[in-house]
Amino acid sequence: MKVTIVAGARPNFIKVSPIIKAIQSAQRKQKLISFRLVHTGQHYDKKMSSDFFDQLGIPHPNINLGCGGGSQAEQGAAIMVGFEKELIDNRPDVVLVVGDVTSTMACTITAKKLCIDVAHVEAGIRSGDMTMPEEINRIVTDSICDHFFTTTETANKHLQKSGIDDSKIHLVGNTMIDTLHQNLSKIKKPDLWDKHQLNKKQYFLATIHRPSNVDNPEKLNSILSAIKASSLNFPIVFPVHPRTRQIIDRFKINMENILMIEPQSYLEFIFLIQYSKGVITDSGGITEEATILDVPCLTLRNSTERPETVSLGTNELIGDNLSKMKYCIERIIAGNWKRGRVPPFWDGKSSERIIDTLTLIYANLSAKTEPNHNVSS
Template identity: 65%
Template sequence: MLITIVAGARPNFMKIGPIINAIKFQQERDRYINYRLVHTGQHYDQKMSGNFFHDLRIPEPDINLGGGGGTQAEQTAAIMVKFEKDLFENRSDVVLVVGDVTSTMACTIAAKKLCIPVAHVEAGIRSGDMTMPEEINRVVTDSICDHFFTTSEVANEHLLKSGVPDNRIHLVGNTMIDTLYQNLHRIRPPRLWSQIKLSSSNYFLLTLHRPSNVDHPQDLKKMLDVLLSNTNLPVVFPVHPRTKIRLDELGYRNDRLIVADPMGYLEFIFLVKNAKAVITDSGGITEEATVLNVPCLTLRNSTERPETITIGTNELVGTNPSNLIPFLEKLRTGKWKKSSIPPLWDGKTSPRIVSKLMTIYQNETIEAYSGFSMPSS
């Protein structure tokens, strides 16, 4: 069985690493399984892409499609054209897509047009906010793919309500948490840790990149003003390229706002683990904060990961800056809610996915691979 694994943007890389490790484990047991790794090039900045391959020990892709840049439509079209060509030359038994980035949707469409089955890792999550490009990517991908690997019962329910047969939905857990557990012993402090004399639980970690928070400079300024005026702690802010443009326009300065470049995975998770709290508009970071038992404040009006709120450490603050104030007070007074880790977020998701893929597809392809010589791992 040949699996084509698609990755295109920073959130994908944290999800494919453990899946590749699980495939390699099966190869060592002389199983008929192999993979190709296709990097679509959606994130083409070294700070946003290349460092993650190194940090997470992900093998070099078999091909980089170079599909980054341009508008959403231009990027989608470029990835589809280039991925279709790659599939013509390297037809696989199943295409595995992960998450909700543009590459996931584009490659799903291209594969299905060629009648190649598609399995979606992290299927079924929904924010209900169709102004988010990611939500469109999720809905389109899940409307045409063949098998659905989910992180929670809530995701299962979304898929069942949309008409997906129960036998195509597989609750397996969260591959991002596999990556977290596999790398916790390797995390390391970034250079700024010693430079500005940070210490555990004595700073906030901030990430912002969504249009609702950063596209209008004055809204971004108000958010930062409210945050910095309601805490005496430093705020470490690894700045997404999109956000840096707005900060530069503002000329925003504050002695307690520590602006940094995007970080590699190992340094960033070190900062998450040791933060007083994480303040973010990202979805994935809320999952990591939950498993690390770090309070998390999400600056959005909806979330596709409700289990991080109902079970985990996360709270949905909204995009109104004044909403931050009572949550910051809870942190200051030590009254943050109790939390736990969602079911199956145990670091063993990727072996479950690979085992299920073998069950689904191996019987159909083992004859074709009867003379296949497995590469050395």
Template identity: 65%
Template sequence: MKITIVAGARPNFMKISPIIRAIQKRKEEGAVIEYRLVHTGQHYDKKMSADFFEQLGIPEPHANLEAGGGTQAEQTAAIMVRFEKELMEHRPDLILVVGDVTSTMACTITAKKLCVDAVHVEAGIRSGDMAMPEEINRIVTDSITDHFFTTSEVANQHLRKAGVEDARIHFVGNTMIDTLINNLGRLIQPDLWVKNKLVSGKYFLLTLHRPANVDDPANLDHLLSTIMDCTGDRQVIFPVHPRTKKILDSIGFSNPKLVLAEPMAYLEFIYLVKNALAIITDSGGITEEATVLGIPCMTMRDSTERPETVTLGTNELIGTDPLKLIPYLNKIMDGKWKQGSIPPLWDGHTAERIINKLEEIYA
């Protein structure tokens, strides 16, 4: 079995690492299985790409398409043109795509046009928000995928409603949690910890990058002011996404409690997640990590593609109105946050289940 694994952006790297490790393990056990890792180059910032490969033990890609930059359409086109050439020169039995970034959609379309099977890891998740580029990527990818590896029963239901038969839906769990669990003993204390005299359980961790939260300077200013006003004397650690930094610089917001940082590599960032009092974010993946680590999480979005982090986990969906955040911050400060649990099969063994199933299907 020959598998081409596609990675393009920071969230992908966390999801492919355990899959590659599971393939290598099966090879050592005598299985006839080969993989080719293709990095599309969608994220080309070192902190959002190269550091992740190094820290997570991901081998150097066999190919880098270097298709970063440009508009959504330009990037999609560049990935498709270059991935088509890659597949024609190195034709696999299947491609494996993960998540919901542009590379996932573009490579799936390209493979299917060449009659190569596509399997989608983290299939079936939906936010219901068609304004999100990721939602378009999910829907298009899942409309032509051959096999679907899912993280939850909710995702299974979405696929069934779309007409996918059960034989092609494989509930396996969450590979990002595999990476989290595998690396808990390797976390690295970031430099800002000592510099800012941080104490475990005494600070908030903030991440923001979605347009609804950061594109309007007045709204971003209001949101940050609200957080500062409602977090007492707690420090707020804010690793600033590149697209957020431009707006933040334009408003010149500052506060003695606010600690701004560059984007972090995985092991340093998860160290901050694990030791936070609570997290405020508009990221989807962080809500999953917070749920498994039992850290209260507030999501500044109107919808989520990961409802299990709310119904079972430690996450709450707040919306994008800064004023709606206030009662949730008060709960944190009063020590009254809900008790969460870990969703089924988020146990660190998802990648093994994926490779076992692929061997059943393609052996």
């Protein structure tokens, strides 16, 4: 079985890392499986360098399509053109896409137009917010792909409701949590830790990057002001996303008492999550990591495609109700936050389940298509 694995943004590489390791493990067991790793180039991040690949144990991509920049439409079109050539030159049995970025949708469409099967890892998650580009990507991808690997029963229900046959839906868990399990013993104290005299459980970690929160400078300023006013003099460590920094710099937003730092590599960032007093974010993936690490988490969104981080985990939605932030942070500081529970199948073995399932599916397909030489005439 030949698998083409697609990744286009930093979270994608975190999700495909354990899948690649599961394939390599299958190869050591003499299973007939190979892969090509395609980087669409959707996100350019200087932290997405050799250090990043080395940290996660990811082989360097077989090809980088170099499709960064431009509008979503321009980027999607460039990815489709580049990926079509890649598939024609190196046709796989199945394309494996992860998550919900532009690359996920664009590569799914391209593969299906070439009559190549697509497997979607993290299928079926829904926020219900059609203003999110990611929600469009999820819906389009799931409407045409062939195999659905899900993180929760809730995702299964979304797919079933849309008419997907149960035989195509596979509850495997969360590959991002596989990566967390595989690297937790390797996390690294960032250089900034000693420089800024940070202490464990004595700071809050903030990440803000979604257009709905940062593109309006007044709203971004209100969010940052609310964080500062609510933190009771706890330091705020803020790895700044490039789009967020552009707004801050352009509109000269007051960042006094907030420690702005560069985006961190994976091992350093997980260190910052684990030893924070709490996390304030608008990222979906970080809410999952905070749940596993039992770190209190506040999400600056009105809905989430990961409801299990709220119902089972350590996450609470703040949305646009910034007055709620002070109350929540006071609870965190007082030690009165809820304890999280680990969702089912988030046990670090999701990638093994994915590869075991794919190899079984394609072994059966191969057996059905092989000519039967024992049929008597």
